[in-house]
Amino acid sequence: MKKFLLILSALFLFLTNAMAQGRTITGVVTDEKGNPLPNVSVVAKGSNVGTSSRADGTYTITIQPNTRALIFTSIDRLPQELPIGNSNSLNTVLRTDDKSLGEVVLTGYTTRRRSEFTGATAKVISRQIEQVPLASFEQILQGRAPGLYIASGSGQPGTSARVNIRGVGSFGNNDPLYVLDGIPIETGVFRSLNPNDFESVDVLKDAAGAGLYGSRGANGVIVITTKKGRSGRTILQYRTQIGYSEPSVLNNVTLQNTAQRLEYEEKVLGGQAGILNSSGATGFPGWDYSPNNPRYAGLSAAQKASEKLLLDSIKRINTDWPGIFFQKGKFTEHELSASGGSEGLNFYTSLSYYKQEGIVITSNLDRYTFRGNVDFKTKRLSVNVRSGAGFSSSNSIEAEAGVSLGNPIAVAFLELPYRRLYLPNGAIDTGSNKTGPNVYDRFTSAFNTSNQFKGNLGVTLQFDIWGGISFRTTNGVDWRNNNQTRFIKPDSYAGGLQQSAPGTRGQGLYGEGNYENLQLTTTTGFVFNRTYNNRHAISAGAYVEAIRNKYRSFSVTGYGINVALPNTPVGITGGSNTNGFIPFFGGTFLPGNTKSITGIYSEMLLAEYTYNRKYTVTGSIRNDAPSQVPKNNRKNIFWAASVGWNLMQENFMQNQNMFQNARLRASYGETGNTNGFTSDFGYISTYGSGSYAGVPAIVPTSPGNTEYKLESQVITNFGTDLSLFKNRIRITADYYIKDSRELFVNQNLSRTTGFLNLSTNAGKVRNSGFEFAINGDAVSSSDFLLTLGVNGAFNKNEVRSLGLLEDIPAGTGITRVGLSIGTHYTVGYLGVDPQSGLPVYEDKNGNPTTIYAAANNRASYGTFLPKFTGGATIDISWKGLGISTLFTTAQGVKRFNNESFFYESTNANATFNKSTDLLYSTWQKPGDMTNYQRISSPRQFSSRDIQDASYIRFRNLQVGYTITPENTRLFKGVRIWGQAQNLYTWTHWRGFDPEESNNIATYEFPNPRTYSIGLDLNF
């Protein structure tokens, strides 16, 4: 032993001496954010001399004088070659290699090399998710993955969006399944999660991926993997950003100002063609005080003078209502994280604070999150603990997205510009019909607060038994509690209107409600992984899985608030038969009252076989028993099979250098939609509680459908992955057909049954489409990289059957066989008859008619589901500078504009503000060619109100600069950056925001434009 050591040290001495003739170069290797990178291989170009970076990212290498360059390489990083100058110090930044990160597909049950994965997936990595000023992470994914359509329904901070993977395959719930570190989590409740904790998000789109989830996979699966620590030096990081949000611009509409409004009242509402009563005051000052008004002639000189004075004072008021309700919202985020580990034990932990004000005054979100992830491994046992907790508190505006004069967004459009906000004494000019001031008053007197606590815990334990067989169990809990309160000050105008029974003077209200959701999951079984003869790789798993979901909510609203005890239930006055303060169960903004329980039990087998890294065959089969169906429907077998062929392993590909990767994939299988159940107990005929004038009663609540069963989808997918020209162009393309069947149709019943409708499994829908993602390195040199990326998805949606029905009309929409879901259904509009000034509609056959009749409704006006969605990215990095941009788009979207129905109202009595078009273009006399019908003629819903809501959005721009300090004692790395979100929108839509999650625009909270600057420090 001693001898051996002696030889070794002699050898070492020799080597050292041999190298002493060269230069010694030192430096630090960091990632683009300034984190030190350990274990980076540093090799002198053209020699065998090399070393690797230490835990703090530093390296020292001694080179021969003829060495011209150093080559840096590391797993997951793009290799870099740097020329050696005169300096003996050489620091460098190694950029993340997205291609190699993308080489692992995480399905929640399995981890697969991308080169062998047989399904259609897309991966979004932490770099694309981090730091975007959106509290609900799914919105950040917009435009990042083809086939993943995200449409935000509200700009209120923290609101979740509509998420559809490969179109809409159910008439009910189309939400994908979300899985966080192997544990399914509640859909649409993400505002208390910190997206900066996410390492990656895998989107599983076909049977090979989503099929693993059996009865829960039909709408696709979004698999979130949080960060974990890596062995090496502990990395401590502090990140912060500050910024602000501002309102988006009002596209393609101008509303009247005071001068225009008064002119409109005088010339359009009054005047020759007008309809206002000319004998007395009408309440419209523009006409009442006009010298053209016939009553003017009958006034005395003094009256004339006094009316002129009145009119002049009105003219001086020009209230900017949108300006009053909107604000620049401040935005701040702080985050502290630490990660690291040693052999066998790794950790990642983070703390964050996030505060964002909405663009409508008083709306905001405050969030605090914590995450602690620990991985422990011995020779046979590995344990992974994933824990997260988040608390968020959010204040919302009144009557959000309501066609209501309590909704500030609606009033921003509709309040008259000559209405004043304040009385001369400084008080808000509230009162009956004074919508603008009343809404403004509510910002200081009505409060809607939602506090959310969310906790996730998952523990995975794997024990290697023998011969590649392991026992594996994943157990987890996803819990959240929403506490929502609503308070209206007793001594305010709004407070005076609040009472359980009219007839008494209102004294505000206080309501509080809780919603709790608890989901427990266990997946337990055996897994097998083994490679025989270095050629036959087999992996398999057999599990049982049990999921229990419980939810409940309870809300009460009390009245008669004591002024001295605001915003507490203690301030409520007990109700009596006469005081009008009887508490109410439920209430506006509160979560309602419910309590229920569901469960799913499954048995499953998964298997995969790869021959020589060339051919891969996978299969899965599950039997799922959801509690929501009758016992005889609880046997649901779902299976999926898929194949993959890696052409690169074939001999004929060895002699070409065009392709660096070429794969073909195909998959087929069936999944179910447990999200689609219309009721937890839809198969049981039930009674519920009712009342006859306060006397307890029971009434039938559901007729029950004994045939109740799972919705399911059969997905066929063909795909390919290619890399060309030295990996500079990377293409993924997929074609799919997704047939959804047994879909719940809300079948209208004959009313003689005592019920309106029944959920029956009668529908069939097909989504078929093509998806692509192309990324190319347009310029790729040692210190300059320009990457262009574009992804898109064409989807065709078609209803193929509705059981016994041909169509189901619902409001301004229709579900009809042969058409897309979300098709609009209304009367065709042709224009205004120049002679009569009345609107001309189309009859059932498309012929002009003046009669408006719902019987003439037609389904020829498109759908709100996009035909094409996509995103485009441009990323530039040059030395320490990085610029990344994201554009997103949705095309072929038609939405019903219920907003223009009001600001184009022809109702002469309506005290709404109108668009300037109504002033300049309203039909006045025979011969007028215009698109705006005569005043007082009924303005009906028609195809006129269906507008193109397609858009292209400059969604995100980020510019960052990384500084690697010479002296790393204080900071190992610093990055400063700035970003802008929703910079610009190109659209024909009329309104604040074309992007919305449903078919009809009802004065939703628009998405803001946000600017921020940030700083990342690594210690």
Add this chain to the structure above:
Amino acid sequence: MKIVLKYTMILLMAISFVACTKDELTDLQPISSIPSDKAFLTLNDATNAVNGVYGTWLGRRPAYLSSFISDELRLGTVGYRNVGNILFNWQYVSDAQDWRDGENGGAWTNLYQVIDRANRALELMTPVPTANNSEAGLKVQYKGELIALRAMAHLELLRWYSKTIEYTPGELGVVLQTTYVKAPGSYRPPRSTQEEVITQVIEDLAEARNLIPSSFVDIGRVTKNAVIATQARVALHTKNWQGVVDRSTEVIPLQPISSIANYPALWNTRSLLPDQSTEVIWKLNVTISNLGAAIGSLWQDLGGAVQAQPSDKLVNTFDPANDVRYNTFFRTPLTTLPSPINLIAKYGAVIAGNGENFQYDIKMIRTSEILLSRAEAYAELDMLTEANNDLNTLRTNRITGYVHVPLLDKASLINEIMLERFKELCFEGHRYFDLKRRSLPIVRELVDVAGNASILQLNPTDAKYLLPIPQQEVAANPNVTQNPNY
């Protein structure tokens, strides 16, 4: 070997654990609803189910329909929200908003819900055991109430939706529903003839009459008197004049009409006592908990905005000084509001600061109505003296110092009786149906239609005189044929 044994044991334990959790996980009972097969265990459940049927019936709907479609009101001017606009202008089509489920103008859905709930309770409560004689008696009474409610709902449906204006036995009536539907998904019944429906209604009322004891006097529910009064209504609807006389004569003495002195209390008492001390034979209770079902808020908003006010035509038929009804039915608001001259005050009126909430019970049947029906029947039977007597009785009890001058010709007498119905029963959901069953035109005055001459008169021959079957029914059930002109 030891290892194999160990893991086999673990596996067996896991399997047995899982096997028991499977049922535990998936065999659940609803927490927040009652499965129908467990809903009727005791008589108390039946009590609740009967209450549920009463709670379902929305008595305000005929008041809304009849007032806006006929000549009882004019549209409001202060804060008018287009309430009743389509009905008032006779612009409705079969899927007009007013007819839809849950809308005030529709009765189809609501009344079939009443019928279904009655049928369901009748069937499901049959096996419910009774503990003693008193419970057994109650169970019989419940059966009577449910059968009566089913009959009353069918009669109401016939009044609204029959294919013909007047009762025509062989023509289409409405769907007849005497059992509850077990397979609603495939249920698509056709309309029965009016005669078929009436036959069932008569049979049901006869049975109910035998089941409900006279000792049951809660006018907030269907008493025996209410059943007899409904029999009179059936006779009136079918022009069985002798039947009207017979049934009316039976019930009128049991709950005589109110005097002038008692009349205001009949209207300004929010909830009459649940006994038969007044002329109200049947009412639907309105308390703070179902305030949304109250009638008064159909015409006026709680905040004071006026959606409708009485027509001049109606107001001018009253003698303001002597007719007790004038100040009972109409109210002049205080001058602080730019309000119209008169408000409909039969079910409360918001006058500046009075905080009226319209919490008044809905009178479904009153003796005054039955008395006027009898007068009409007597006149039709050419018993003019008796008819004059009934008219006189009513007027004497409404107008101070009334002196009756007998009308000796049948036509003018019937006109006077109809006028008196217009006055006495205004805003109670009768006017349109009274005109309809006699094929009389709806005639308005120019001042009540804001000068719009196109809505002055609606003749029985006009398309909009008949009501359509709501489109939602026709769409879901193609076997129901639509009424003419829709």
